[in-house]
Amino acid sequence: MTARTTRSAAGPAGTAAREPQLQQTLTEFLIDEQRKVPNATGSYTALVNDIRLACKRIANIVGKGQLVDIHGKAGSVNVQGEAQAKLDIVADEIFHRTHLRGGTVAAMLSEEHEHVRPVPPEYPRGRYLIAFDPLDGSSNIDINVSVGSIFSVLLDPDPAAEIGPEAFLQPGSRQVCAGYAIYGPTTMLVMTLGHGVHGFTLDREIGEFILTHRDMRIPEEASEFAINASNSRHWEPAVSRYVDECLAGASGPRGRDFNMRWVASLVAEAHRILLRGGVFLYPRDERASARKGKLRLLYEANPIGFLIEQAGGRASTGDSPILDVQPQGIHQRTAFVFGSRAEVERIEAYHRDHNAKRYDAPLFGARGLFRTTAGR
Numbered sequence: 001m002t003a004r005t006t007r008s009a010a011g012p013a014g015t016a017a018r019e020p021q022l023q024q025t026l027t028e029f030l031i032d033e034q035r036k037v038p039n040a041t042g043s044y045t046a047l048v049n050d051i052r053l054a055c056k057r058i059a060n061i062v063g064k065g066q067l068v069d070i071h072g073k074a075g076s077v078n079v080q081g082e083a084q085a086k087l088d089i090v091a092d093e094i095f096h097r098t099h100l101r102g103g104t105v106a107a108m109l110s111e112e113h114e115h116v117r118p119v120p121p122e123y124p125r126g127r128y129l130i131a132f133d134p135l136d137g138s139s140n141i142d143i144n145v146s147v148g149s150i151f152s153v154l155l156d157p158d159p160a161a162e163i164g165p166e167a168f169l170q171p172g173s174r175q176v177c178a179g180y181a182i183y184g185p186t187t188m189l190v191m192t193l194g195h196g197v198h199g200f201t202l203d204r205e206i207g208e209f210i211l212t213h214r215d216m217r218i219p220e221e222a223s224e225f226a227i228n229a230s231n232s233r234h235w236e237p238a239v240s241r242y243v244d245e246c247l248a249g250a251s252g253p254r255g256r257d258f259n260m261r262w263v264a265s266l267v268a269e270a271h272r273i274l275l276r277g278g279v280f281l282y283p284r285d286e287r288a289s290a291r292k293g294k295l296r297l298l299y300e301a302n303p304i305g306f307l308i309e310q311a312g313g314r315a316s317t318g319d320s321p322i323l324d325v326q327p328q329g330i331h332q333r334t335a336f337v338f339g340s341r342a343e344v345e346r347i348e349a350y351h352r353d354h355n356a357k358r359y360d361a362p363l364f365g366a367r368g369l370f371r372t373t374a375g376r
């Protein structure tokens with residue numbers, strides 16, 4: 001952002017008033033983007049405007065905390081068998097209702113709903129599909145730690161056909177827009193329209209998102225890793241090796257010390273990695289319940305993966321690019337590894353290595369906190 005410091009020529013002689021320092025708003029950013037596309041209908045801009053409104057509405061409610069009675073468990077479970085928080089349901093309703101009238105969306109897919117929800121016939125059908133995790137990291141709500149909303153936008157593949165789940169089964173490389181809102185000490189909207197990643201901070205006094213982080217790039221050098229280490233006894237050899245080597249620090253094969261982080265909120269981890277670099281792993285593991293991983297492909301891994309790749313990082317299943325995965329189901333889970341490119345490539349190389357040979361934890365792992373079991 002360049003601050004404008006020129007004096008107004010229109011001011012009275014000798015008392016020229018300073019022009020106000022106006023930072024670029026999301027609205028102005030979108031107008032500029034739309035003007036780059038000849039014959040744009042404005043539908044895409046209208047869609048992003050609705051996403052913005054939904055996130056502001058959710059930020060408002062999340063920010064009230066215990067002052068309003070929408071905290072705690074809802075007493076229900078979602079399609080994934082996970083207990084729903086009351087705020088999961090409220091955020092889902094807000095996201096859904098905010099996108100009904102605009103004529104931009106044909107159908108919506110949410111973590112909190114088993115089935116795809118087409119826009120009902122009383123409203124115009126739009127060109128886009130939107131998949132979302134209305135409240136990510138909701139286990140953190142009651143302890144006042146950052147949560148977020150994640151969204152992924154695809155084109156409706158067949159605007160003449162009745163819409164069903166198969167319309168959403170497109171690889172992440174076909175996303176036309178993706179991003180998240182993070183509800184932390186400040187509320188931010190971070191998104192890509194397919195040309196870089198930009199971050200906007202909500203100015204609550206004027207109710208507008210302001211462009212504060214233009215062209216976000218993931219630092220290449222990074223010394224932080226994020227993983228839920230309580231699952232270490234179930235990890236695959238490639239993951240055990242990577243973490244063992246980080247923990248061995250300066251005296252191990254990496255020759256430098258690493259730091260570990262785990263917020264249990266994908267949005268918060270992605271935000272930190274976009275700004276500070278590092279790597280995130282939620283790998284599949286040996287348990288029957290975790291063989292496919294934990295995070296959901298269409299509304300968690302794909303949108304975060306698109307952002308990470310657009311910011312110069314890498315997003316992977318551990319074996320191959322996440323954005324190339326052909327989805328088989330709308331609530332499909334996946335292993336997910338993302339962050340600074342060189343670290344993710346190293347983890348992919350370890351997966352290739354240990355397809356062929358087992359991992360024998362070397363001596364530097366013997367006294368480690370997460371000592372691997374013998375024979376892996």
Ligand code: AHG
Pocket residue numbers: 082111133135136137138139228264265266267282
């Ligand atoms: P959600 O709250 O939408 O269900 O997502 C929670 C996800 C993700 O945000 C986080 O990375 C992960 O679950 C945390 O898992 P653990 O509880 O296993 O650490």
Ligand code: MN
Pocket residue numbers: 133135136137266300
């Ligand atoms: Mn989530």
Ligand code: MN
Pocket residue numbers: 088111133134135136137138
């Ligand atoms: Mn969620």
